[in-house]
Amino acid sequence: MDPKAMYKLSYGLFVLTTKFFDKDNGCIINTAIQAASEPNQISICVNKANLTHDMVMQSREFTVSIISQDATFDLFKRFGFQSGKDADKFEGFSDKVKRGANGIYYVTEGTNAYISVKVEKTEDLGSHTMFVGTITDMEVLSDSPSATYAYYFDNIKPKPEAVGKTPEGETIWRCRICGYEYVGEELPEDFICPVCKHPAEDFEKVVK
Ligand SMILES: Cc1cc2nc3c(=O)[nH]c(=O)nc-3n(C[C@H](O)[C@H](O)[C@H](O)COP(=O)(O)O)c2cc1C
Incomplete structure (x- = not known):
């Protein structure tokens, strides 16, 4: 068995955001997919060590902003390389987010669409929890192509x-x-x- 086979999987990249009472938070994920079409459902898998995980568990609502090829490394640093346990990830970022109909921030720069989801099911997968939910709102923000994980490594992440x-x-x-x-x-x-x-x-x- 060659574990490198796992690296042949292709992924998109997303800013997963949520809000619980007054606290906004979000993190980078690569695990959002359309899970079914009737009803239209999205699934995400989030590591239990992430603050965003606990907040989605509590709020039962989230938004995924789909990262485009226009994104800069700053977006990844802000949402993927620090925890909301230690930082307010939205500080100095108010011109790059808007609140959706669910009250949760979506990211308007370096993204091409957002999808808002109400959690219907959770599945404990060990290190991660899978959240599955129905779409409550979604909009296209730009025509820029979505960034894949491979695009991030080749073009966005500093070498x-x-x-x-x-x-x-x-x-x-x-x-x-x-x-x-x-x-x-x-x-x-x-x-x-x-x-x-x-x-x-x-x-x-x-x-x-
Ligand atoms: C490119 C990239 C992809 C990531 N993919 C995931 C993922 O799919 N699931 C996950 O739980 N964390 C993922 N992370 C890690 C979280 O974004 C990171 O641990 C974040 O700091 C958690 O923040 P929080 O504690 O505020 O939720 C990824 C990070 C990067 C940079």
Whole structure:
């Protein structure tokens, strides 16, 4: 069995947003798909370690803004490389969001559409919860093509220098999923990426 087969899967990229009482939050996900057409349903899978996960569990409503090829790395840094547990991700971002009919922010820059969903079902999948729901609202925002995960890696994410060692001579391990770099001779077997929450097997030793 070759685990690299998993890397052949293709994904879109999305800003998943929600609101619970006064708190707005959101994170980057690659797991939104149309799950059925009659009734029209969307599913998303969100890591239980994410604040957005707990908030969707409570609010039972979310919006996915579909990321387009116009997006810059700043959008990914803001929503994918920090947690709403430590930061207000909407601070200084008010000109790039609007509230939809459900009261939840959708992102208007670097996106081409948004879809708002009311959660009907949840499924505990271990590390992640799958949320399935019906669409309550949706709009097209631009004609720019949607960004795939491959497009993000090739064109949006800054290329890390392909060096195997830090200037101090330590080994670097890089997460194949989000690019996070761990410095150390051996990567602990139970290591979990602090950014995208993927396990040690998704890390590769960076070689010159
Ligand atoms: C390119 C990219 C894709 C990601 N895909 C997912 C995903 O599908 N599911 C998920 O739960 N987290 C995913 N993440 C990680 C979350 O966006 C990240 O952990 C975020 O900081 C969580 O924020 P929160 O704690 O405020 O919810 C992804 C991050 C990046 C950069």
